[in-house]
Amino acid sequence: MTTHSEVSGRVSAPGRATTADDRLLAALLDGMEAALFAVDTAGRITHWNRKAERMLGWSREQAVGRAGLGGWAVREADAADVMDRLLAALRSPAEDGAGRPFQEFPLVRKDGGRILVRAKTTAVREPDGRPTGVYCAFGEAHAQLDLERNLALSEALLGECGSWATVLLDADLRTVAVNDAAAEALAVTPVDMLGEPLGEFFGAGLDELESGLEQALAGQPPAGPVELWLTLLDDGTHEDGFGEPSSGPSGDARRCLVSGFLRLGAPAGPEPAPLGVAWVFQDVTRARRQARGVARRRFRDEQLSRAARAAAECEDPLEAAVLHLHYALPGFADHALLDTVSPKAATLVRTAESPGAFGAASGARGVAVRYRQGHPALQALERGMAVRATGGVSRSSWAVEHRWPKDAEHALCVVLRSRGRSLGVLTFLRGASRRPFDRADAAYGEDVALRVASAVDLHGPART
Structure with missing residues (x-):
């Protein structure tokens, strides 16, 4: 041989x-x-x-x-x-x-x-x-x-697949590959993310994302698809059609991504070492926002209807106005203030309020509220339209300066109009843990103000 x-x-x-x-x-x-x-x-x-x-x-x-x-x-x-x-x-x-x-x-x-x-x-x-x-x-x-099918699948997910976004990360959770669908959903170019940690691109929601990736690397990925709300690190301040923050042409700053995580292991060896993890997701932000907007409008319509039925049983019109405030707060604001125009002087008088999360009253009822010039409530009264205002985390005395409860961070001031006259201002307040008022909120606030204005007019019309 x-x-x-x-x-x-x-x-x-x-x-x-x-x-x-x-x-x-x-x-x-x-x-x-x-x-x-x-x-x-x-x-x-x-x-x-x-x-x-x-x-x-x-x-x-x-x-x-x-x-x-x-x-x-x-x-x-x-x-x-x-x-x-x-x-x-x-x-x-x-x-x-x-x-x-x-x-x-x-x-x-x-x-x-x-x-x-x-x-x-x-x-x-x-x-x-x-x-x-x-x-x-x-x-x-x-x-x-x-093997060839696996390679073809990998190439499809990273190349021509348009319905599924795919991001590949190494064992240190640094990006090694991004397909076009993922780059479009995350408002980046594929090259921007290569070699970078995810913390460079995401704000709120990053902890949940990294937790899912680490579970997958440990061999225990989430049992099913995970719905993650992630905030892109973008300084855009525009609003989308639903009144939510938007990052300009690329879309909403907050994205809802239905995500799955796949552990990538080297096939050689008895115990394959993890090569990284594949993050596969679909951007369902628009569908979720639409569904949430529909649910929100449905709830608010129900609250307006309930408030109208309860107010119909009130003998005192002012009591009916306060009832409208109570019903408006759930899911909308933390506090509401009703200031009406004094018939004797061109000043606003605290008529009623609906304490919510802020608790204690911010001013004596029946006493003129001395708002400084340029106050959002006075602007709303002067312009005859809703005015939104936000204090910002760096201005701790902002609420006190405006004679609002100290925990207030966001405000919506809506003028009360009835029979062609301005009867006062209705102010809704939110704390720092909640988002600012948007256009949809302003529209709802105006609906509430119409009902409150009718009750105030019935109680005692003001002259302005």
Whole structure:
């Protein structure tokens, strides 16, 4: 039987094969992940690596030196066809790696079982171009197809897939790949995120996102899709169609992303090490905002209807006005103030209020409220339209300066109009834990003000 060293020397160029070369070649072949064997121009087996031993059961000593594959690694009926397809590489012109042909044929294991393999053949040539043999690298066809399907899926998710956004992160949660759908949803370019931590791009909601990614890396991803609200780090201050903050042309600053997390593990080794995690998501912000807007409008309409029914049972019109304030607060504001125009002087008088989260009253009822010039309530009265105001976290005395409860952070002042006259101002207040009033809130506040104005007018019309 021909030894491995003798065959290596014969396949290599004459005069250049040494014992060190043989050992290096043997080590390289045995370290390959693919099974591999080689034949000379006569079809005699010259190489057989350890991967081929493990896959088929035939040892190197049993394989090297055999004349052809028939009767042991291939059925006799298939032997001539398989060998002819292997040696066809010798008849082809010298090709590059991309042009090497694939072959599929059945092999026989030592235990008698058959296995369909997918092989890639390469001709071995002397420096003058004369062929000396053929190398055949092969693997189980089903495993190869699974690998190709996985690669095709990866390419689709990172390339042409438009419905699913995909972000790949390494084990340190730094971005390594972003597809076009993800870049569009997150208002970035794919290059912007590469190598960067997620904290560079997200504000509120980042902790929940990182928690899901870390769970996936630990091998325990969330059981189902997770709905995450993430705030993009953008200084845009515009509003969208629902009155929510917007980051300009790229869309809303807050995004609702239905997310899934997939652990990426290296396939080699008994215990695959995590390569990172894939974050796959869909941007459902618009649908969620629309659904939330519909639910909010439905609730507010119900509150207006309930307030109208309760006010109809009040004998005192002012009591009915206060009832409207009580019903307006849930889900809308933390506090409401009713200031009416004094019939004797052009000043606002505190008539009623509806304490909510702020508790204690902010002023004596029936006493003129000395708002300073330029106060939002006075602006609303002068302009005859709603005025929104926000104090900001850096202005701790803002509410006190405006003679509002100290915890107030956002205000909406709406003028009371009835029979062509301005009867006063209705002020709604929110704390720092809530968002500022938007256009939809102002429209609702005006609806409440219309009902309050009718009750105030019925109680005692003012002259302005």
